[in-house]
Amino acid sequence: MTTSTRPWKIPESVLVVIHTPALDVLLIRRADANEFWQSVTGSKDVADEPLALTAAREVGEETGIQCGDGTPLARRLVDWQLSNIYEIYPRWRARYEPGVTHNTEHLFGLCVPERLTPTLAPREHTDWKWLPYREAADACFSPSNAEAILLLPEFAR
Template sequence: MSISDPDLPPSTRPPKIPESVLVVIHTAALEVLLIERADKPGFWQSVTGSKDHPDEDLRLTAVREVAEETGIVVGSAAVPDAALRDWGLRNVYEIYPVWRHRYAPGVTHNTEHVFGLTVPRDIAVTLAPREHLQHAWLPWREAADRCFSPSNAEAILQLPHQRGEA
């Protein structure tokens, strides 16, 4: 269970760490998996999530968040460890005011580390129902257009370059 688990009462959850991962899950054909937020219907995104503790390795954060939010297990026969790549991209952005209460007082910015994960198109997706309402596989440009987050859209637009297809 993640310390940011929505099942924990807000008063017992420690503040979120303002360092997170963004994982662009995609197929070899550059179809991108997007998930719709349960707390903000109509807001579509890739997998995101903060570190559980300051020393948590970013790759482990990415693996954990992918499993928690989609049920996809990195390191399985279907999705080997090598399918997860750190793109070396970092975004620093202002945290939306609606979500600032999750962080320590005075925290206004987050550093996001971008990863890509290549998966088979027919992989099963099992959403965390308290976090996400539905998912969709979209061509990469269409996926970028649907994202509410500018940094998420920009990461998806980097997909062909990151895959060496630009």
């Protein structure tokens, strides 16, 4: 447990590529790193939280788009059954238990019917944009996020 009231982040997360049938991708800009554009990402709240629940929760928290069980978009949230292990950027390591240096990120896609207007959590993200998938991949700061976006045509079939 951290010295504050916040627990350590769990080094297992999701990345959700939100896209349209035309393969336009929603990117959001991080509030704590203004130059960083990304897809929805977020860690599990508890170790045994199902990944699909983490993905739906994070999409709702970060964009206001509801895709959890019982919503019209629930069936459009797809686990790509792929994961990346990457080194946590030093600027964010203090959020994790001492000695944790790597995170396992699980990839999901969410196909929305059209370019929706997200409702951002202002403490987390300051701006958003929709881009064709290749441009979105080029705009991402994270190599794993860019690679996930470039896989979109394969998973959107």
